[in-house]
Amino acid sequence: MSLKDSGLILLSESLKREALRRICDESIHRIYICLHKLTEQQIWHKPNEHSNSVGHLVLHLCGNARQWIGTGIGGGEDTRKRNWEFTTDEKFSKDRLIEMLGTLDGELRQTVESISPEDWTQIRKVQVFEESVLSILVHVVEHFSYHTGQITLLTKLYINEDLKYYGDLNLEVQ
Numbered sequence: 001m002s003l004k005d006s007g008l009i010l011l012s013e014s015l016k017r018e019a020l021r022r023i024c025d026e027s028i029h030r031i032y033i034c035l036h037k038l039t040e041q042q043i044w045h046k047p048n049e050h051s052n053s054v055g056h057l058v059l060h061l062c063g064n065a066r067q068w069i070g071t072g073i074g075g076g077e078d079t080r081k082r083n084w085e086f087t088t089d090e091k092f093s094k095d096r097l098i099e100m101l102g103t104l105d106g107e108l109r110q111t112v113e114s115i116s117p118e119d120w121t122q123i124r125k126v127q128v129f130e131e132s133v134l135s136i137l138v139h140v141v142e143h144f145s146y147h148t149g150q151i152t153l154l155t156k157l158y159i160n161e162d163l164k165y166y167g168d169l170n171l172e173v174q
Contacts, residue, residue: 037155042159045158047157055092058100059088061104062101066107069112072131124136
């Protein structure tokens with residue numbers, strides 16, 4: 001194996017680890033914290049007609065990640081119903097939403113771990129877009145972070161509590 005090949009393998013492994021850390025270990029974990037603190041009513045409350053409920057955002061994140069990573073990278077069948085994610089009147093229980101995120105976590109880990117060094121620049125069709133595998137992962141990391149921030153804000157508004165994402169870690173520069 002050449003030095004170049006070993007460098008590409010190391011880079012590939014680092015990219016996969018970082019994407020999974022940001023999506024699964026950070027964002028999904030934070031959403032779990034929020035869901036555990038909210039009541040079923042709070043999970044499905046829409047602040048106004050132009051806002052989404054926490055529950056709808058969870059459904060949206062599951063649909064988006066499955067479509068972009070599961071279909072775009074993993075080659076699975078695209079069965080997403082995007083409009084349903086925002087409009088369904090079916091109010092899944094907190095436990096069911098947590099289960100959905102857990103299933104998604106496992107699916108994402110399996111698909112992302114399967115990415116080879118040669119895959120990163122491969123162009124894949126997702127929705128109406130053509131994106132590289134790297135671009136797909138960047139999109140999902142950014143998309144998850146964005147909506148996790150919305151879920152966090154709604155949770156803080158509803159419960160008026162610090163969510164302690166960093167525990168008691170002192171984040172001030174020493």
